[in-house]
Amino acid sequence: MPGFELWGAEERKEVNDVLETGILMRYGFDGPRKGIWKSKELEQEICKKFGSKYAQLTSSGTSALTTVMAALGIGAGDEIIMPCFTFVASFESVLGVGATPVLVDVDDTLTLDPQAVKKAITPKTKCIMPVHMCGSMADLDALQAICKEHNLILLEDACQSIGASYKGKALGTIGAAGTFSFDFVKTMTCGEGGVIMTDNEDVFTKCDGYTDHGHDHLGVDRGADLHPFIGYNYRISELHAAVGLAQIRKVDKVLSIQKKNHQYLKNVLSQIPEVSFRRIPDPAGDSCTFLSWFLPTEEITRAVVNELKAQGILAGNFYWFDNNWHYIRKWDHLKNSITLNALHPELKAEVIKQANKNFSASDAIMSRCISTAIGLLWTDEQLKEKAEKMAGVIKKVLKEKAVAA
């Protein structure tokens, strides 16, 4: 699943190029850097690989989202519709630009339910932000149609779905803009980092300035840059970009291993009639970082989780329903709107209202879902053993429950 599993000489070589010159910053120092521009090079490779006209690297996926929201003009008073199953970074970014996160239900794609999105639209809605969770996609045709009808911005949080696609286009390049995260556990990593992809030159230019204190990058040197607007420092460093350069060249390898292992595991679990799988709007585009599967009830799912644990094979199997990071149920800090400094009182009230809505439709899905992270280093024997053990656990629990019933 994460690119760090394939760490090696290629990453060290790229980092060493930077260490040779000692120029760790992505801008300036044209002479001493001796032609080494890792961040620029990585941006070009991202454009080429994923089919985006522009790419702006950032210090994290969170800062990529924050930056692009600002560049798209999303701010105070605007509502962003987003799913209640995601990583906390998604709503952090919305709050970071002072906008309102409108949380809505997910369906069996584990991403935004288009019907729930429609119901959540108000005159304040400005943007729909699907989160392509666990390596696979939201129903982008349906969401794009809604955006078109209501004149809304489609922003893709593709942080977890590097290398996945929808109808032949890379996730993250389909909406007005999209983001990847390159944090340590993502499909390709920079250690820390992120990127904004867009085909819109104006959005890109704004992202470029925003991530570097608003500098317009038009001066003869940095000191001569002007500031058309206020920005922040969300820059990536050359060391991080160097790691990313080695990693992006491994993405195809990562994807092919994932697809092979995913297919094997899915075949084994498919033989159990009670197991069903996440609906994937375009199966060919699944990056296969996870295999997400469902059991018939929450009770059975919990029993399977407990049995996986008892047999020492829970690692790599995620029961998001009980997870503190990814699902609304455990986001008490959001439900109570606990911030270190004051939010605008109206926003605070709205956050509390949004986070305490009824998400029973999502509960009914997430309480039955387990996602298995697909390893890159599994041997064929390990994969076979893992699949057989998991199938054994599921069958054992189903049998016990049938006897008890």
Ligand SMILES: *Cc1c(COP(=O)(O)O)cnc(C)c1O
């Ligand atoms: C990882 C992730 C992010 C951004 O994470 P960073 O750790 O800040 O790079 C955003 N959204 C989702 C869904 C993620 O999984």
